[in-house]
Amino acid sequence: MDKKAVVIAGAGSTHTPGIIQSLLQKKNELPLRKLALYDIDEKRMHLVYDIMKQFIEQEAPDIEVVVTTDPEKAFTDVDFVFAQIRQGGLQMRRQDERIPLKYGCVGQETCGAGGSISYGIRSIPGVFDLVRYAKKYSPDAWILNYSNPAAVVAEATRREFNNDHILNICDMPTAILLSYSKMLGLPSWRDIDPMYFGLNHFGWFTKIYDKQGRDRLPELRQMILEHGMAVSDKHHKDKDWMHTWGQYVKIVKDYPEYLPNSYLQYYLYSKDMADDMDPNWTRADNVINGREKEMFAEHDKYLADPANYKSPVQSFTVFGDFIVDAAASIAYNKCERYLVIVENNGAIPNLPDDAMVEVPAYLRSWGPEPISQPAIPTFYKGLIEEQNASEKLAVDAYYEHSYQKALEAIAINKTVPSTTVARQILDDLIEANGNYWPTLS
Numbered sequence: 049m050d051k052k053a054v055v056i057a058g059a060g061s062t063h064t065p066g067i068i069q070s071l072l073q074k075k076n077e078l079p080l081r082k083l084a085l086y087d088i089d090e091k092r093m094h095l096v097y098d099i100m101k102q103f104i105e106q107e108a109p110d111i112e113v114v115v116t117t118d119p120e121k122a123f124t125d126v127d128f129v130f131a132q133i134r135q136g137g138l139q140m141r142r143q144d145e146r147i148p149l150k151y152g153c154v155g156q157e158t159c160g161a162g163g164s165i166s167y168g169i170r171s172i173p174g175v176f177d178l179v180r181y182a183k184k185y186s187p188d189a190w191i192l193n194y195s196n197p198a199a200v201v202a203e204a205t206r207r208e209f210n211n212d213h214i215l216n217i218c219d220m221p222t223a224i225l226l227s228y229s230k231m232l233g234l235p236s237w238r239d240i241d242p243m244y245f246g247l248n249h250f251g252w253f254t255k256i257y258d259k260q261g262r263d264r265l266p267e268l269r270q271m272i273l274e275h276g277m278a279v280s281d282k283h284h285k286d287k288d289w290m291h292t293w294g295q296y297v298k299i300v301k302d303y304p305e306y307l308p309n310s311y312l313q314y315y316l317y318s319k320d321m322a323d324d325m326d327p328n329w330t331r332a333d334n335v336i337n338g339r340e341k342e343m344f345a346e347h348d349k350y351l352a353d354p355a356n357y358k359s360p361v362q363s364f365t366v367f368g369d370f371i372v373d374a375a376a377s378i379a380y381n382k383c384e385r386y387l388v389i390v391e392n393n394g395a396i397p398n399l400p401d402d403a404m405v406e407v408p409a410y411l412r413s414w415g416p417e418p419i420s421q422p423a424i425p426t427f428y429k430g431l432i433e434e435q436n437a438s439e440k441l442a443v444d445a446y447y448e449h450s451y452q453k454a455l456e457a458i459a460i461n462k463t464v465p466s467t468t469v470a471r472q473i474l475d476d477l478i479e480a481n482g483n484y485w486p487t488l489s
């Protein structure tokens with residue numbers, strides 16, 4: 049197997065140590081010749097590198113390591129870009145979550161006014177920069193983008209680049225499949241071939257086939273209703289996520305036909321969720337005081353004794369594992385099946401061709417080959433079309449610098465009850481986003 053070069057863009061992320069760990073532990077699946085770390089926040093990137101340096105040197109002494117804020121150095125001669133940026137960092141995530149909550153609406157990283165619209169419009173130019181660097185310095189590279197909000201970002205990269213050599217992908221379906229496989233007593237999430245339709249963070253599993261071709265969904269549904277979700281990966285196990293898995297059972301009770309993506313809780317119970325959330329302490333605060341603090345504490349250990357410091361090598365998150373496997377499937381044309389975000393083009397026959405949908409696909413060296421799904425029932429179609437309109441309007445607002453489109457994007461979102469509220473939220477978001485957003489008029 050020829051060796052590959054990977055650049056992690058947004059290397060200052062709390063998820064980067066886990067991704068580096070996966071990359072080096074999976075060196076048989078995706079052998080590396082070079083690992084580049086790139087971020088606009090030099091200090092944060094070096095903090096991550098300090099933590100992982102010993103592990104990199106131990107596991108992969110032969111690879112070339114580049115740590116840089118210079119796009120040319122980072123993006124030249126690479127085969128894959130793992131793009132996972134967070135424009136405005138966790139501080140802006142906090143704003144996205146708090147502002148809608150001030151008006152009684154769901155405040156969430158990727159959902160609703162703060163997620164799809166605020167973070168969406170903010171993320172687009174940052175992701176475009178990365179794609180342009182990749183296309184300029186390594187035109188054949190594949191960009192695996194899991195920068196959020198992935199649904200909005202995918203729509204924007206569709207319009208700007210026709211998603212040429214760009215694969216938009218999210219870890220949530222894989223994390224859920226991991227849980228399902230454990231619950232069914234199967235050794236790996238790969239022992240399941242799911243059928244699935246929807247948008248990113250807005251979809252449903254319709255079949256859960258095992259390798260014998262039996263649909264295990266009815267059995268799983270029963271298990272979930274009787275015993276709840278048994279969550280497997282480290283990332284999705286903390287207190288907030290456990291609350292989500294509790295809600296998950298509620299969705300299955302109310303809508304037992306299919307098995308949902310956990311993010312549907314924010315839309316199907318938006319008022320209950322908002323009522324339950326604290327506008328002065330959101331998920332961002334917990335991430336800042338949890339995952340991020342742990343990373344800083346780890347760095348303090350490094351600073352105390354750099355020469356003898358050992359990188360921590362417990363498994364960090366599921367993010368890394370599946371993204372490395374997905375890259376390997378593209379690199380070596382392995383034709384493995386993943387849930388990915390692609391332009392519909394008939395994959396879900398009764399949704400618009402130009403919707404960016406999340407469906408299963410085989411990953412080939414020339415890109416994803418989506419697996420078509422049966423037409424979807426009215427309830428799901430209505431929900432998806434409304435959400436998709438919100439996401440498309442957010443991208444319109446970005447391109448057209450249009451206040452009106454941004455207002456419509458928020459007003460049509462299921463998490464927002466009225467135009468009066470939509471306008472109040474939008475005006476606050478404009479102020480909070482400052483130069484991250486184009487000037488809307």
Ligand code: G6P
Nearest residue numbers: 157158196218219220283331335
């Ligand atoms: C899941 C989603 C990601 C999202 C993350 C948030 O993994 O698929 O898109 O960013 O959850 O998790 P956090 O722990 O940061 O709230």
Ligand code: MN
Nearest residue numbers: 198218219220
């Ligand atoms: Mn996601």
